[in-house]
Amino acid sequence: MKTHNILKIGLAFLLYSSSIGLLWAQQMMFADSSRLGRPFSKDPHVVRFEGRYLMYFSVPPIPDQPGGWGIAVAESDDLVHWERIGEIAATEEYEKNGFCAPGALVKDGKVHLFYQTYGNGSKDAICHAYSSDGIHFTRNTSNPIFAPPANDWSNGRAIDAEVYAFKAHYYLYFATRDPKGEIQMQGVAMADADTDFGRGEWTMAKDASILKPELDWEGKCVEGASIIKRNGQLYMFYAGSYNNAPQQVGVAVSKDGVNWKRVFDQPFLPNGKPGEWNSSESGHPHIFDDKETGKSYLFYQGNDDNGHTWWLSNVEVGWKKGKPYLKE
Template identity: 90%
Template sequence: MMFADSSRLGRPFSKDPHVVKFEGRYLMYFSVPPVPDQAGGWGIAIAESDDLIHWERIGEIAATEEYEKNGFCAPGALVKDGKVHLFYQTYGNGAKDAICHAYSTDGIHFTRNATNPIFAPHANDWSNGRAIDAEVYSFKDHYFLYFATRDPKGEIQMQGVAKADANTDFSREDWTLAKDASILKPELEWEGKCVEGASIIERKGKLYMFYAGSYNNAPQQVGVAVSKDGVNWKRVFDRPFLANGKPGEWNSSESGHPHIFDDKDIGKSFLFYQGNDDQGHTWWLSNVEVGWKKGKPYLKE
């Protein structure tokens, strides 16, 4: 799979993939960049596929709210009660960027949650109050909202998590921090100063987090952590699970911002990610099948 949307810049540029299966088709939500010399900022576009390889752009989510005027991006989605629930971040507001929620009956046209933004941590001794890169996952009678934030100086990016009861409508008042501290922050050399973009999958009662280590093109690469409770995490590997490509390969600048998609209908898992070979002049989306053996994921050839 190689996909990129050229509609906004006239060159391939798509980031932050997230895939759901809805009404018999695959839908992929992804970030698209600001249009030069036009008002507004980052946005979210939609593509569809019937085989996870060939994708066609079918739409874009227009900014409709005041809090979206500077941009919004980094979609995360889930299907619940016949609707696609989309979680996304505002962008362009520095430490005030926060997580929003919208829902759709067709996967294309979305109604905003009246309480948006639904979540951001209070600024404190470990976080500057920013929340980006939302991933919401149902586990053990709760919904966990994984997000990236920065330290009070705005230098180190790290993971946090909030939770809501299983009967939530995802509104702001339902969310509380599950842990008033980072649940995963950069510690390994290859992670640089950034751990972001968490994507979650459950296997045999445990959660596995595929995350992005290091800032874009540093290079950013994909790591994996595991948890029994959704809150306390440990790394599965010390080295990148999915590394950036070698010089001359399409992803030599990075393999980043993962989304692990579990296709239960066919019993397979696919890791979607973004990459490029020109330090971010272009961005492409791709995927690779992931297998599982003895409680650990591996890349299938």
């Protein structure tokens, strides 16, 4: 009888251990349904702050209400399970038509958020705010802080901000469009290391596109740059083609943060196969360098219904001989 009970306890423990193992191996699938009543979250960006992970993401306009796109916040302790903990309310005149596409960094004990205005066509620009708790933000009084000059290669729009410290400067990567508003491409501005991120601090690092669509799968769009440093070089994970075209993720590399070349000619992270959750796209990447674990995770958005819903997920990225690869 005792032996029988021991076997039962052992079996229960094995089953419990197996269930925990499955939980650990579970793929992240997160979406906020608070605004539309269906899963709809885009543009993920993650930081580690005060002992937990915070993810900033775009949420859509609320039907039949004033305002536009917004930014919400979720937290996690394992990068798999996320809980929505707040939303950043529009407080300024320049945010009234909407704001979205957050990019964040932690500096001097504060979360610095870079985001775009939305709904203003070629007048959309990059804004900055900062927070001591990661949820409640104070706006930079000089907002919007950056947009490129309208000229022969750019229509003056700036969206999808990514700010990264490199070689005694901060580089602000952004997407803009050609003067006709048809081709989306990457540009970059820079500021000194002691910047307060305000307007007037940024100058164009190159008065031309640093990466524009050239490959068939990139269509007419290269956007959503996200940067990571490895072995003294910068790697850019970017979105190629417009949403659901399908949008897929590519990778480029740079020694100086300004001049870039592609690492792969094919998508690094393609859209899923028919029947998979991301068959419409795998897009808008964020490469997160987790200093706590030494691991890299690629966050991205996807769906299987041409944008009726949007989910956020991630996959671990490994590095071998100066190139990233997707871990199984």
